[in-house]
Amino acid sequence: MENSSFNLDKMEVELIDGKAIYKLQTNSGLIIMNDLIGKTFKIHSGKEINCCNCGKKTAKSYSGGYCYPCSLKLAECDMCILKPELCHFDKGTCRQPDWGLQHCMIPHYVYLANSSGLKVGITRTSQIPTRWIDQGAIQALPILKVGTRYMSGVFEKLLSTEINDKTDWRKMLKGDPDEIDLEAKRDELFELFGEDLDDLENRFGSDKVSILESELVVDIKYPVEVYPEKVASVSLDKAEVVGGRLQGIKGQYLIFDVGVINIRSHTGHKVHLEL
Numbered sequence: 338m339e340n341s342s343f344n345l346d347k348m349e350v351e352l353i354d355g356k357a358i359y360k361l362q363t364n365s366g367l368i369i370m371n372d373l374i375g376k377t378f379k380i381h382s383g384k385e386i387n388c389c390n391c392g393k394k395t396a397k398s399y400s401g402g403y404c405y406p407c408s409l410k411l412a413e414c415d416m417c418i419l420k421p422e423l424c425h426f427d428k429g430t431c432r433q434p435d436w437g438l439q440h441c442m443i444p445h446y447v448y449l450a451n452s453s454g455l456k457v458g459i460t461r462t463s464q465i466p467t468r469w470i471d472q473g474a475i476q477a478l479p480i481l482k483v484g485t486r487y488m489s490g491v492f493e494k495l496l497s498t499e500i501n502d503k504t505d506w507r508k509m510l511k512g513d514p515d516e517i518d519l520e521a522k523r524d525e526l527f528e529l530f531g532e533d534l535d536d537l538e539n540r541f542g543s544d545k546v547s548i549l550e551s552e553l554v555v556d557i558k559y560p561v562e563v564y565p566e567k568v569a570s571v572s573l574d575k576a577e578v579v580g581g582r583l584q585g586i587k588g589q590y591l592i593f594d595v596g597v598i599n600i601r602s603h604t605g606h607k608v609h610l611e612l
């Protein structure tokens with residue numbers, strides 16, 4: 338069966354009974370991607386990228402799915418989204434203050450996760466557990482709740498002097514990492530950074546910073562039959578068709594027997610599926 342073409346968007350995710358469920362929005366409705374594990378299918382490139390904001394054709398995708406003008410104009414494409422400690426909302430220079438109010442000037446979590454090993458990260462409270470699944474984390478634990486994205490970025494930067502703030506996606510796709518006692522790690526970090534955390538709490542105001550001492554670890558299982566021994570990445574920038582037997586899904590990656598494809602980095606690519 339061949340679907341009509343549509344613009345790719347990241348897979349929607351849900352955590353049900355500890356399992357990651359993936360759905361892909363297509364022109365003919367939502368496809369539960371977990372049901373395709375063990376099956377063969379292909380993604381055909383429509384050789385066209387449409388900006389996920391304005392819909393215009395763009396030869397290249399910027400900031401993960403935007404045309405060049407939108408990437409310069411939108412707050413979500415600004416450097417402070419990658420580096421939240423650079424948030425400049427308070428200076429009155431946010432590219433889109435309304436967007437900033439809705440997405441950045443709201444409560445965020447700082448969390449520990451185990452994706453390719455221990456890491457620290459931040460997310461809007463509403464993005465839990467989505468953010469963790471998008472990163473392929475098998476365990477996660479919120480450790481701080483703070484008033485804004487900026488504050489979470491400052492805490493993350495502090496903690497990243499001690500632990501990683503990146504996921505090694507190749508390692509993440511080679512298998513599940515060893516389990517980590519995240520609660521013990523949290524307690525260690527609180528011990529180690531006690532004074533710095535107190536200083537930041539005083540700076541931001543104690544009503545804006547909650548140190549979370551007794552949250553529970555969230556465990557996440559991914560629909561993966563077999564992990565690849567070698568991680569070869571495939572993309573529609575290099576090939577017109579990508580696909581094969583689907584062995585698993587983790588993070589935003591489809592793990593085919595012929596290689597892995599990052600669906601998120603194909604946002605806005607026009608495609609059709611051959612199921």
Ligand SMILES: [Zn+2]
Pocket residue numbers: 388389390391392393403404405406407408
């Ligand atoms: Zn655009």
